[in-house]
Amino acid sequence: MNKFWKVLLASLLILVFVAPVLFLFIRSVSFGWRFPDVLPDAFSLRGWQAVWSDPQLIRALWTTIGIGTAVVVLNYLLALPAAYALSHHEPRGKAVIETVIMLPIFVPVLAVAMGLHLFMIRIGAADSWIGVVLIHMLPTLPYAVRILKSGFDRLQTDWMWQGRTLGMGPVRTFFGLMLPMMLPSLRSCGILVFVISLSQYVLTAIIGGGRVTTLPILYFPFFSSADEAVTASFTMLFALLPIVFLVLLETALYTYHKWSRTV
Amino acid sequence: MSSSVKSWLLALPVLLFMAVFAAQGLYRAWLESVQVDGAGLFSAYTELLTGRTFWASFGISVYVSFISAVLSVVIGLWLVRLLHRYFLRDDWKLAVWFPMLIPHFAAAYLTVLFFSPGGWFASVSASAGLDGFPILVNDPLYIGVILTYLWKEIPFVVLMLLPVYQELDWRMEEAARSLGAGAWTRFKTVELPWSGPVLLEVWLILFVFMLGAYEIPVLLGVTYPSMLPVLAFEWFYQAGWSQRPLAQAMMVVLTAISAFTAFLLLYIIQRSRRRWLRGGMRA
């Protein structure tokens, strides 16, 4: 295959998978772009102003980021030990553990959420952000374990034994040596979990009961609104949030990496 | 402490979470689906399975999920083979993964922007003097839903499949060529034994996910027939919660179908591979 075809294929991939989001951005800053105009003729920031000046939306933005971050942290806490056990040991009944962890991937999560609705009300977790965080754990946890497990699979265990023989305790070996080497996996795990949490409408709607207003809860009524610039801006916000989160995550991981060197 | 005990302890938080939430949720859905006073234990199921609405939704759900999952897997496989062959070292192939960062409903809006009757493609075709742009969004054939799923899930397939192709022993392919095997045979005997199980598993994940997903069909589907989760959500919140047992019964049926498909496929994958991965015909 020569260079021409390579460039053509590359352009095609970018056109299909990335360009639509650029198009969305242009849509969000265009003015009066209506059928059947192929190109916009005026630009304006009106859509974005509408989004930023809505106090309810800004509150929802913080709720969403807060819930997403909590879901990511909780995923790390639960998934890391399990992933480590599955990767570095061959426990009896490993298949059972794996099946149970993968359960939410192989059954509809909606069924679980509907079943839990009354229970959540009873334990007081319904209509609160705690309940929403817990229900967001369901579609994320299997992926978190999976990604972290393959991260642990790639780790060279010799390294850790090196640490142990040099007199590092198991805790220091884990936090000082192993986790820093897991950074790539922690990063992909974090971003994927955040995006999945960001994508939940129906689980939040059922368990949050309309009290926990995340961005998707506000977004759905907007979806078929006639004001395209505003809807496009709002949609664009969802594309930007993972990027913002990625920057925050990078900063956190970088700080951790620095710290781990001083241990 | 034995390694097994330690592993179980390490996995315990996740297992507990799954038991307290996932398993309990399913159990309670089951309980609510059978607790109908006086009308008989399984009356909700009888009502569900004899109603025409359910079967219409069932049909459209299976159709959309099956087609979307198959197309995603096939196109994803084709892309991975292409990417693997020509872009092994180019990092920008990660561009393919970009849609994974976009929530499903945002992707649905992209479909509206491009494919709706007032969308960009309609504009382009109208400017080119062509009339009658087909209705592809909120259409009874759910083409908009399928397109959105493809855009979102093909990158997922690529993500899952690329490691398999990177770890394949490509000298096997040369050995097969040297023995005179054509392209299809080589695909079947060199690649498929490794990629097949992953393809099946990814198909399964996608199929089950789409069967139970609410967001895209509610935005891009039609009211009749709506996909099962949309119908269930509607029944779940119907006045006075009177239809709740029906909604729960539907979810139980959906769970049973998903779990059965999963069990069947995972069993087939396991059985076909255990033989030649570990041997065992002879000691």
Place this chain on the structure above:
Amino acid sequence: MLEIKKAEKQFGERTVFSGVSFSAEAGETACIVGPSGCGKTTLLRAVAGLVPLSDGTVLLDGEDITSWKAEQRPVVLLFQEALLFPQLTVLENIAYGLKYGRRKLGRRARLAESRAMLQKIEMEQWENAYPVELSGGQKQRVALARALVLKPKLLLLDEPFSSLDASLRQSLRTWVRSFLREEEVTSLFVTHDKEEAVMMSDRLIVMKDGAVQQQGTPETVYHQPENRAAADVIGDGLYDERFIPASSLTIGAADGYSGIIEHPQFMHGYRFYRVNVPSLKQTVVVLSDTLYEEGEAVKLSVTEEKENGAL
């Protein structure tokens, strides 16, 4: 019969080999010997059709197959590792080419021929085993059977014993050699091991720096390397404008080449010394029953009568 004419291969700016010409008669085992990086493996892959030649032609029984695809050539390549299909049993592996490949046969004929081949490699009892259950040597035997059952006009072998341990390598070599003779297979063998090359071949081709240095019977090439490069690859001796075989060198004379004893070596019940000759930038292994220290300076003298390997 295989004929290679002026074969040349370039990867971008780099020339892997050029001007390579040689031939092998039907039923013969030709062997290319050379250090790693001399282009021999690439040449073999080009003959198999897995990489295209930049220039030159490959003739097989007088037919020009230079532009044929690998899967169409009546040629099978055996790799360093057996590369059996892990999901197929031993019998299915042997029948692979008969089922999907160039020589397609019906089920009955296919199984009959594969079983006959299985018998020839003395592995009948492994018919239904999977490759994961076989040892390294057994895998290579199955790979050989899988190739030969196709009755290729030419069999190519790329250091097929290099992944095996020493004793197994020795016995499998002997076995493969007699097997190829019995079956009268025309074959081209590639190795960096001169002992293996001399033992396996009817015709020896010495390659170095991307060119053929010498070819002929193993006997001639071993005893009379024509140039320094050929002597480096195959000869046991020194090269100083002409080849001086090790068998005509004696340690301990008053004059001759100045050398330094590197270390003793014991082979076939005799004591040898590895001697470094700085003036020629060569080392040579010479027989001696005298005791020398490591690092000791000695003289190597040439005894003409002992030439041509007569000890």
